[in-house]
Amino acid sequence: MRADRLVSLVLLLRQHGRLTAAGLAGELEVSTRTVLRDIEALSAAGVPVYAERGRHGGFALLPGFRTELTGLNHDEALALLVAGSRRGAQAFGLGAALASAMLKVVDALPESYRDIAAGAAERLLIDPETDLLSRRLVAEEVPDAIVAEVLRAVFAGHKLLIHYAAVDQAPKWRTVDPIGLVTVRDRGYLLATRSGADRTYRLSRILAATELAEPAQRPDRVDLDRAWQERSTRFRTGGDQVTVLVRVDPRRREDLVGTALSVLAEEADADGWLRLEVTFQDPRHAEWALWQLTTNAEALAPQWLRDSLRNRATAITTRYGVSS
Incomplete structure (x- = not known):
């Protein structure tokens, strides 16, 4: 643990240039006394850490000092391997580069860490291409x-x-x-x-x-x-937002709220249903959200939304009212 902390201390000084003992303690989540002991240990090991006095002082490395700080621990290696399975890089055209980087990271790991980390990564799946209903999650293609x-x-x-x-x-x-x-x-x-x-x-x-x-x-x-x-x-x-007054079965409240932009008011009706005033992005969004709730919700206002939902239901009834 201390070796990892010493490496982190040097990296912090390289990234920030100068930090106080209190600042280092906050970053490393240790006491200032521990930081001072670590500074002494680094100096004894030949790392050129020096103290600057004064109001804006702190600890810093000698200008131009660099050293190779390799040796990922198990959790760090696992984090990189899991990150490599995410599809987010595909959106920016970096999928091939990320895959190549993962190969280099794995090859550089000590053999003991390599086997353990790779085995653990096999037991984690991030963002699969389909959900539990086998609906394919289609990523947008950009040349x-x-x-x-x-x-x-x-x-x-x-x-x-x-x-x-x-x-x-x-x-x-x-x-x-x-x-x-x-x-x-x-x-x-x-x-x-x-x-x-x-x-x-x-x-x-x-x-x-x-x-x-x-x-x-x-x-x-x-x-x-x-x-x-x-x-x-x-x-x-912004845009063409609409406000809708709707009655909803309490068992479907979260489904309604999850699709709305905001909830402006809410109260319970005598029959146990809930009456909510919610906003949607535009008329099409409002109609889609209410249609998903079928008979578990009723749009009370505005009238155009009631008419739209009724017309859609009528068209469905007509389509399936006569046998093919």
Whole structure:
């Protein structure tokens, strides 16, 4: 355990440049006294750790110091092997590179760790291609050439010219400033700005892409997780949202709530059913969600939704009312 901690301490100093004893203690989840003892042990072993005094002082490594810090432990090796089974890398065209990296990692492991880690990884399956009902989970296909251009522009910080087909619109050429890439349930998204405004583009709808030589207008650092959360919030609260008043069997409440964007109000009716006021992304979303609940829910308002559900039920009844 101490050997792992010493390696982690050196890696932290290499990554951050300078850290206080308290900062190191927080990262390593040990006491400051333990950190000081570890610093002494590293110095005794020839690792050039030195202390800087003053208000902004701390511990640091001598500039230019590097050492080979190999020797993955069992859990670290297992984590890498499991990560290699995930399909998320496919969305960014990195599947082949990830597979190659996993081969190199396995080959570099000590033989004892290699057998144990590989055997454990065989007993974990992440994101299989089908669910329990044998429904195939289809990942979106994006041509490698397009992904390669997008990745180059993102990493180089250059503007990107894309031919994009938005929903229900003719494809258009757009010049964007790429910020980063996000994958959600095997769907890849490009986060970018256009004329200073935030934009999110689905990779599967990019028909062509060309990295430009002009530098992108974007911040040097970005918190992708925060950016994605902000855009998700704007997506859920914008557009053609509709509010629906619905009665639902309490046994199907979670099914209803799980498909809605938000629950505005809820109360119990005298017969034990629940009356909820919920919002959906648009009329089509509302109709789809209520149709899934069959007779376990009833849309009370708006009237257009009741009419739409009735017309759909009538069409189904007509189709199956007469024998073929």
